[in-house]
Amino acid sequence: MSAAIEIRDLAFSYGRRAVLENISLDIPEKQFTVLLGKNGSGKSTLLRLAAGLLTPDAGRVSVLGQDIAAMSLAGRARLLGFLAQSHTSVFPFTVEDVVLTGRAAHVAFVPKAEDREKAERAIDAIGIGRLRGRAFTELSGGEQQLVMIARVLAQEPRVILLDEPTSSLDIFNQARLLKLVREFLDLGLTVLAVLHDPNMAFLYGDNFVFLKDRRVFLPSPGENPWDESVLERVYDARLQAIPHRGRALIVPKEQ
Amino acid sequence: MGTETVSKPMSDGSARRGRAALAWALYLMPLPVLAAALFVGPSSQVRAGHVWQWLWSAAAGAGLSPDVNEFLVRSVTLNIRLPRALLTFLVGGALGASGAAMQSVFRNPLVSPYILGLSAAAAFGAALALATGWLPVQLAAFAFGLLAVGMSYFLARSGRSVSVVALVLSGIIVSGFFTALLTIVQFVADPFKLQTIVQWTMGNLHTANWDKVASSGPLILAGAAGMFLFRWRMNVLAMGDEETRAVGLNPEREKLNILVPATLAASAAVAAGGVIGLVGLVIPHMVRMMLGPDNSRSIPACFTFGGAFLLIVDTCSRAAASFEIPIGIFTTLIGSPFFIYLLKKSRIGWNL
Numbered sequence: 035m036s037a038a039i040e041i042r043d044l045a046f047s048y049g050r051r052a053v054l055e056n057i058s059l060d061i062p063e064k065q066f067t068v069l070l071g072k073n074g075s076g077k078s079t080l081l082r083l084a085a086g087l088l089t090p091d092a093g094r095v096s097v098l099g100q101d102i103a104a105m106s107l108a109g110r111a112r113l114l115g116f117l118a119q120s121h122t123s124v125f126p127f128t129v130e131d132v133v134l135t136g137r138a139a140h141v142a143f144v145p146k147a148e149d150r151e152k153a154e155r156a157i158d159a160i161g162i163g164r165l166r167g168r169a170f171t172e173l174s175g176g177e178q179q180l181v182m183i184a185r186v187l188a189q190e191p192r193v194i195l196l197d198e199p200t201s202s203l204d205i206f207n208q209a210r211l212l213k214l215v216r217e218f219l220d221l222g223l224t225v226l227a228v229l230h231d232p233n234m235a236f237l238y239g240d241n242f243v244f245l246k247d248r249r250v251f252l253p254s255p256g257e258n259p260w261d262e263s264v265l266e267r268v269y270d271a272r273l274q275a276i277p278h279r280g281r282a283l284i285v286p287k288e289q
Numbered sequence: 290m291g292t293e294t295v296s297k298p299m300s301d302g303s304a305r306r307g308r309a310a311l312a313w314a315l316y317l318m319p320l321p322v323l324a325a326a327l328f329v330g331p332s333s334q335v336r337a338g339h340v341w342q343w344l345w346s347a348a349a350g351a352g353l354s355p356d357v358n359e360f361l362v363r364s365v366t367l368n369i370r371l372p373r374a375l376l377t378f379l380v381g382g383a384l385g386a387s388g389a390a391m392q393s394v395f396r397n398p399l400v401s402p403y404i405l406g407l408s409a410a411a412a413f414g415a416a417l418a419l420a421t422g423w424l425p426v427q428l429a430a431f432a433f434g435l436l437a438v439g440m441s442y443f444l445a446r447s448g449r450s451v452s453v454v455a456l457v458l459s460g461i462i463v464s465g466f467f468t469a470l471l472t473i474v475q476f477v478a479d480p481f482k483l484q485t486i487v488q489w490t491m492g493n494l495h496t497a498n499w500d501k502v503a504s505s506g507p508l509i510l511a512g513a514a515g516m517f518l519f520r521w522r523m524n525v526l527a528m529g530d531e532e533t534r535a536v537g538l539n540p541e542r543e544k545l546n547i548l549v550p551a552t553l554a555a556s557a558a559v560a561a562g563g564v565i566g567l568v569g570l571v572i573p574h575m576v577r578m579m580l581g582p583d584n585s586r587s588i589p590a591c592f593t594f595g596g597a598f599l600l601i602v603d604t605c606s607r608a609a610a611s612f613e614i615p616i617g618i619f620t621t622l623i624g625s626p627f628f629i630y631l632l633k634k635s636r637i638g639w640n641l
Contacts, residue, residue, distance in 0.1 A: 085535065087534055087535065106537075107534060107537045107538060108537035111535065111537025115535070117535075121532070123529075124398060125393075125527055125577065126581070127524065128581065131524055131582075131583050135528055135532075135536060137536075138522070138525045138533075138536040138537050139536055139537030144520070144521045144585060145521060189536055
């Protein structure tokens with residue numbers, strides 16, 4: 035099992051506030067890895083560093099063997115797709131137009147027929163064909179998120195980074211989106227996602243990385259990521275794990 | 290792959306064809322409007338019939354009736370009306386397209402060349418040139434217009450990004466600054482020059498001639514070509530800076546790639562036609578209502594429709610009055626009710 039993303043000795047701070055220190059991680063290829071941790075634990079920052087959207091103070095990130103600091107933006111975009119938490123468009127672009135912008139790294143100035151075809155196929159792959167001609171600004175949060183996923187697919191990256199992709203979705207759309215993510219693995223893609231809900235992570239993820247106090251938090255030997263003992267330390271909360279399909283569902287302890 | 294596009298619902302396809310047809314109508318609109326403008330003017334010796342007869346005789350070799358002064362008709366048509374029509378078209382097109390480009394770049398439907406302080410600065414530059422004679426009027430307007438957009442942009446910059454609100458605020462500050470300077474120039478200028486300055490700042494095209502077309506036209510066309518080249522990238526920028534970076538474009542560099550030609554075209558337009566209000570703001574909205582927001586279409590359409598719109602307004606004002614009314618007054622009179630209509634209608638996304 036080789037690593038799609040290698041993170042070595044990474045450190046990052048916003049001004050004088052250190053956010054991440056001494057982070058080293060291997061994200062395995064063709065698997066769904068989930069980043070978990072409390073709010074403000076630096077999950078989204080780590081994802082942005084991995085995407086090359088932020089520049090680390092120290093350390094390096096390489097994706098499929100290539101140092102991302104040395105790559106052009108377009109070169110990175112052909113390797114890495116990134117989906118932000120929420121999306122704002124001021125003008126009512128159609129879904130097709132929005133998905134087509136995913137082709138920017140492949141387009142000289144104006145997209146060709148081939149780019150339009152790839153955008154169309156991405157729309158069909160996500161199953162949002164009926165939204166094609168609709169205005170992006172008029173869609174629900176869940177629909178917008180699916181459109182942005184189609185945009186990432188149209189980009190044809192090898193690794194996809196998702197920043198809390200389910201945060202604004204109802205449970206039906208959360209399941210739909212995460213099932214799609216599992217299908218991406220069959221296409222040979224690697225997925226790294228920040229999720230705020232450990233239950234969704236344990237239902238759909240392959241690997242779990244915890245962040246706490248600016249560092250990677252490692253469970254003790256013999257512990258599973260879904261064990262109460264691990265999650266209570268990660269989230270600083272009283273939690274109960276209810277066994278479910280070989281893993282567990284997590285609920286707060288009463289009171 | 291071809292079969293996948295066939296499966297689209299019918300209504301989608303016909304709406305698309307309708308929009309494509311509308312786009313072509315907007316692209317071709319300047320041709321009849323330019324032609325019509327040649328027939329209209331206040332001269333009683335060069336009426337539409339006279340121009341028609343002269344054209345017909347030139348084309349078919351037919352004789353002219355004795356009441357047509359061929360020399361007069363030809364020189365009025367070719368040396369007064371044609372350059373004026375072309376200049377008006379170029380000015381309107383430049384304002385429309387650069388307004389659309391600036392709105393895209395800043396993701397803000399309120400931005401126009403005027404919000405960025407361009408008009409006030411260009412008016413000050415022209416007034417200074419008129420009052421002192423230190424610089425050619427067009428060069429001064431152009432230089433100060435560029436300076437104002439640069440000032441607005443760099444005042445609003447904090448770190449690596451430019452926020453929408455900061456940009457609008459810095460545009461207001463820059464506008465106010467140059468308006469104050471303009472007032473000082475008007476205050477100290479002698480009365481004869483003051484009249485020229487006031488006329489100029491109200492925006493009028495009656496001084497159009499081939500020299501003005503030759504000095505402003507290439508700058509406007511160069512700016513328009515730049516905006517045309519980067520038109521699809523405006524769609525990418527519309528999704529936000531981080532989203533732009535994530536798909537492989539540097540948003541700050543793309544913004545400059547678009548702003549420089551947009552500023553070039555708008556400054557050259559203001560240098561040639563004076564302050565013509567609301568065209569740069571209203572035209573992009575009208576085009577987006579007709580064609581949707583896709584800049585691949587709306588940028589060329591804003592140029593052709595903006596030009597045709599201003600030319601229609603100018604031609605009507607020439608046909609209606611025997612004396613010159615500055616065109617800026619008309620565009621503001623037409624534009625302000627439209628602006629209020631836009632404000633009342635929430636669909637254009639005022640709630641940022």
